Amino acid sequence: MNETGSGPLAFHREHVQMPEGRLSVIVEGPEHAPAVLLLSGGGVDSATLSWRHLIPDLARDHRVIALDWPKQGHSREWRGIADHAALRRCVVALLDHYALDRVAVVGMSQGGAMTLDTALEHPERVARIVAINPGGTLSFAPLYHQLLWLTAKSRLLNTTLPGLMVGDRRKTEVFVRKGLLAGPAPDQEQIIDEVMAEMATHGAGSSDWQNTSIGPWRMNVDLRPRLGEIDCPALFLAGEKDIGVKAATTIAAARAVPGARVELLAGQGHWANRQSPEWVGRLVRDFLTETEPGS
Numbered sequence: 001m002n003e004t005g006s007g008p009l010a011f012h013r014e015h016v017q018m019p020e021g022r023l024s025v026i027v028e029g030p031e032h033a034p035a036v037l038l039l040s041g042g043g044v045d046s047a048t049l050s051w052r053h054l055i056p057d058l059a060r061d062h063r064v065i066a067l068d069w070p071k072q073g074h075s076r077e078w079r080g081i082a083d084h085a086a087l088r089r090c091v092v093a094l095l096d097h098y099a100l101d102r103v104a105v106v107g108m109s110q111g112g113a114m115t116l117d118t119a120l121e122h123p124e125r126v127a128r129i130v131a132i133n134p135g136g137t138l139s140f141a142p143l144y145h146q147l148l149w150l151t152a153k154s155r156l157l158n159t160t161l162p163g164l165m166v167g168d169r170r171k172t173e174v175f176v177r178k179g180l181l182a183g184p185a186p187d188q189e190q191i192i193d194e195v196m197a198e199m200a201t202h203g204a205g206s207s208d209w210q211n212t213s214i215g216p217w218r219m220n221v222d223l224r225p226r227l228g229e230i231d232c233p234a235l236f237l238a239g240e241k242d243i244g245v246k247a248a249t250t251i252a253a254a255r256a257v258p259g260a261r262v263e264l265l266a267g268q269g270h271w272a273n274r275q276s277p278e279w280v281g282r283l284v285r286d287f288l289t290e291t292e293p294g295s
Helices: 047-051 054-058 084-097 110-121 142-153 155-160 169-180 188-202 208-212 224-229 247-256 277-289
Strands: 002-004 012-018 021-028 035-039 063-067 103-108 126-132 234-239 261-265
Touching (some): 035 084, 054 063, 063 084, 084 110, 103 110, 103 277, 110 126, 169 188
Parallel strands (some): 126 234
Antiparallel strands (some): 012 021
């Protein structure tokens, strides 16, 4: 099924049906061009929020496929928990639905974890990856870990209290400026507008993946022991001032992947793809379009 958005930067959307519900997927670019799958973050994030600037740039010469994760963006009809296993099934469903035998995968935060996971679980279908401040690479000191776990288990802490931002521009601006960005973005007021609109429609709070990725004593999603198995070209982008996924964490993950490159993005926060879209877009495009050695 197709759906076409509206507005100055409306993207073509399609639906991919799964047993738990249907995914809303942005599809842009020439049908037979090299394919790239864009995976956004958790919480209030969506394909449009994360990749508003990257989609039209890559779509000039790539077939761009960007999904809204279950219970995020336009993918609201979903039965069950959208945990790590469910998100993995979503990625495979997209690869199969669009007959993508081999694809580049670009993901940030939650989507960065799923980018790494896809390279590990389906290496034959992944040409190269870009992981921007990826999740699935974290660990915390014991007491802090238990506090985060309690937050993830408590609807009061992970949904009700964040919901106090809904309709409050000042609180939303503080959240965006301190939690997601580490400096001014070229379209910062638009970012705040977009986040407010998303929260007004769907509420605020963490995603199922975020809430279930942490257990009481250890991380339920920890990809670090297997990163050495990734054998495709890989680029990691680390926001120097990211408070969610520390730059040192992303750099350590990159060093665990054979032959991976890492770029430390000076002055950038967690949402570097929105804080400096031209810079991040140039790094992604250059990496995706470079010639393989010997080709």
